[in-house]
Amino acid sequence: MTRIGVDIGGTFTDVVIVDDEGRLRGVKTPSTPEQPDDGVVDGLEQARDDGIDVADTEFLGHGTTVATNAVLEDDLPPTALVTTDGFRDVLEIGRQDRPDLYDLDFERPPPLVPRDHRLTVSERIGPDGNVVEPLRESEVAELADRLPDVDAVAVSTLFAFRNPVHERAIREGLREHGDDVAIALSSAVLPEFREYERTSTTALNAALKPRLDAYLGRLSDRTRATGIDEQWAVMQSHGGLMSVRTAREKPVNTVLSGPAAGVQGAQYLADEAGYEDIITMDMGGTSTDVSLVDGGEPSLSTDWEIAGHPLGVPTIDIHTIGAGGGSIAWIDAGGALRVGPRSAGADPGPAAYGRGGTQPTVTDAHVVLGRIHPEYPLGGDLSVDVDAAREAIERGIADELGQSVRDAAQGILEVARANMERALRVVSVEQGYDPRSFALVAFGGAGPLHAPRLGEELSIPTVLVPRLAGVLSGLGLLASDLEHAYVTSVVEPLTDVTADELRDWFAKLAAEGTETLAADGIDEASMRFERSLDLRYAGQSYSLNVPIEGDPSEETLAAATDRFHAEHEAHYGHANPDERVELVNVRLRAIGEIPSIDVRTSVEGTVRDAVLGERPVQFGDEKREVTVYEHGHLPSGGEFDGPAVVQAAESTTVVHPGQSVSVDDRGTLVITTGKT
């Protein structure tokens, strides 16, 4: 039986196939943004042509950018909003702040629903869930007539998370009208307090529904036509999968599907290497994505934004900065050397690509310093134009600063490193984590070039470079479980909460989870539920998520409280056990376990067999002859010392003097930076 992961990226659609023996094969086909399922079907057909029995598939995992692109490109269908009378503009005013303090010419992203499509009804639910003002039937009846010509309707009324009765009545009213319009209720999409974030998330969900529904429906039909009888599982922004059926209902959960799959893949390989606490760093041509995984769990955020719209559903907290291999180095008006955020992109790309780029980039600096091999460089059919790189740095930087090209190139890398260090600190130190107790996992075309030195600077003891970096997202799809996140907002002093109440809340959420997982095709033995509480000190607006072990009882409540104080101390440097603790949200993760994959390297022999040659590489003031290894040929258990260069199809790892490397049985480089 085979398992297939399909990740649609901006340029390529990756199909990753793992068979029973843990053999892994990958197929790359060009992405087809107009009709993304074409690319998927092309990939599957190519795999079949390569002799893989795709009909024998027992699992399909899918990472998709359909939702991401629709939101980023503002390519969403006409959508209406129904909300409480008096609150028509909540979606537009947002949090009333502006994105940039000093920009007099700032703009807000256009609201997801234009003002004339925002309808109101007289009704009011109170903060305790009681009906303050009932929703009149006549108003519901009229609503359908007032509805403009739209494909989707979001319904989000005040305090619906406490009592969804009015939202449901509105939905029934709209349905009776008979329109074939997609409807999303805030009480179903995100039953949490904070009306703006909930409304925005609900409006996004509504607007994405028609598109994702059509796409996933088509995809399922067409894969069935290729002989695969299996249902797709779609990656969600929080790193868990969901069935196509659920995805069609909650497409907003797929907004960060692709990057989440990458983090899951990195986490899978790091876990296999024995590291549960990692910082992932995916550095491509124009940007670097950074995220943190603590104890095997990616850091999640519930206040993520996309294109300026808040997204309240749990999302892997990925921090992106404009620093990549193509980032352009420049001298600013004050005479300082800067790198990025402008990028030469893929076309013309760095000067070294020889496609007409003349501005110096990070990649050019690596080329000048000998770190990217002239004849085995950038993946694909690109060759390296060393002279063009040198000239770009000389003209753009070195001449301006009166420096040698070598010093200028090293300067570019130092500044790029400082930018990346800042990004790493944002996800770690600023969240209360000490980066020194994490391993840094580098991937993307440029990640492994920088990570070993970056790790050293941040006193990170271990840097991991996966062999399978090119198919990390695809692997992530095969190494994840089905998972659904459920939440109930409580916002009450914890002392007022009884164990019975807690049991009831969890039971209700677990029933929902069981139902959804069962519909996803998961049997009960493979279901697992993780319970947690969002707690805070009364008066605080941020909460900490604290797990509840076992069946909720007075003891587990007390244990959770103790744990909250301890976590508060750990994250924030102080705790106050006398202070009143408030229960904000009750959360449940319903997990449907998927059998894990096992992809070991089959390479045998010694590290000597992987040597490609030697070449001079500049480290500081010193030029060193270093050994160049072929990553794919390094055997499990192999060891060597830096300085060294490890070459892979799409990336180059630079191991610095004083560092050492061992290779684990998945082919991952485990680099010891010498810092502890």
Add this chain to the structure above:
Amino acid sequence: MTDDSHQEDDSYGRYERGDAYDGHETDDASDSHQTDRDHQSTDPAGDTTTGGNLATDGGEIDPVTLEVLRNAFATVAEEMSANLIRTSYSPNIKERKDASSAVFDARGRMLAQAENIPVHLGAMPHSVRTVVEAFEGAFEPGDTVIHNSPFSGGAHLPDITFVSPVFVDGKLVAYVANRAHHADVGGSLAGSVSADATSVFAEGIQIPPVKLFERGEIVDGVLDLLTENVRTPDEREGDLRAQQAANETGRQRFEALVEKHGRETVEAVADRVLDYSERRMREEVRDLADGVYEFADALDSDGAGAEDVTIRATVTIDGSSIAVDFAGSAQQVAGAVNAPIAVTTSATYYALRAVTDPDIPPNQGCYRPFSVSAPEGTVVNACKPAAVVGGNLETSQRIVDTVLGAMAEAGVRSIAAAANGSMNNVTFGSADSTLTDPYTFYETIGGGYGARPERDGVDGVHAHMTNTQNTPIEALELAYPLRVERYELRPDTGGAGEFRGGLGIRRDIRVLGHDASFSLLSDRRRNRPYGLDGGQPGATGEDRVVIDGEERHIDSKTTLELSDGDLVSVRTPGGGGFGPPEDRSLAAITRDLEDGRLTAEHVAEHYPHYDGE
């Protein structure tokens, strides 16, 4: 107001002739050389092409180290702010982010600032200077000095500043500081934003520079003195400890920088970082048209009888320097709208940064090309015992309007018509015995943004000196016995123009089942936000209460007692328009009509060229 002498040391600003305050550390209006004893500075006048200078002069500091350490200084300040916001107790700091952090060198010069609110821009360095002067030579490792006096660098009493020295090997190498707005510091009204105070003594506790931490240990007596004088002592203590933790973070991070790069390098880079920002700012100023530009605007009232409180700015652009003088502004008033000089400086810095390159790293060098002066005893340089809480909140906005108005006269390209011009401060509080917990709830409400040369003003948003978030209605109602009944844009309130001003906001709040005191501190209820280039002014705000079922208008500065069922309706101003209304495109008018942002009556009156499609 400026003199021609060379400044010996740019760590300290000076008061001159008793009536002027000169931007902390500015160079002079002319492009003078600095003659700093400790380092040789680049020539701010001569270096129009600066690329080569950094690499060659000063020898040791290369542009890479400069960029790396500049980043590092900024990171220290950002991590302090992140830590402060994350760990504070009150929503005011946590949710509204009314806090900022900064790093100073051993001479008290600000190297980097992470600010969320511009009102801290110029005030922070001033506060640190006050603290350093008070404790010079008496700092020990682990000390923290706190301070809030508005007449020596504070802005208003709720803003408490923490300053901690950083020692490496027994030598003082830097200071780290942060400032946060506390939800209550005593005074006559819960929340300490009293619209009817007539002296600073009614506004809360005044804290001169005093050590709250000595050698890492909290000074219990000082803490007790503070918590005894405020309404919510536990929350205050939580926030004070969060401020201390933020400085601790900054201290450790700066120590690590010095250990890694060496004290001499860090000090040398500090000089360069300041010179760098200065050089870039001078480049920007040089692009502006030389000349003397004047503009005047006014606050509606001080809430204690004075009306039309004038603020006048004379802006002199001369080469690479800008001098802003507020002579001709009204004398300080009885009501709480007096601005200490630190607030006036912050507002001026904000306005000047908004019309120059926002990418210039915010440090003291960035402000060297600017000087700010104001006669003592005026509403823009208030003296003790003036009531000042609204100076920070309301007058600061009018100062921005005034300076931007003068910059518009100067023909700067990046400009906007007047925004709603008020922070629309609302406070509800109650110690009603029928409630389980006494509470204080404070929030600010946005309004219309001013129209720009190529764009309408944004509807319903905070402008200029504030950028704090609103309190979600559901969060508000879960925490307090209040009900929000309306939160929406006010049609027709944007000034007409080719590009119209943004719309104001209406927010209605009802008191449920208890007695509460209510305070409104606002402005632009009479004097409309100006339009530019033929654009019309925005609509004023207008506010109402319904008490015992009877609706009436209330003044822009009002304090009232309310009871169960009473309703307050705050309606904030719109922004000014830009360009003649007859140039507004028919498509834009049609869209606004469809959207209900403009009514047919408003269109008929202000856009007669619109023929109804």
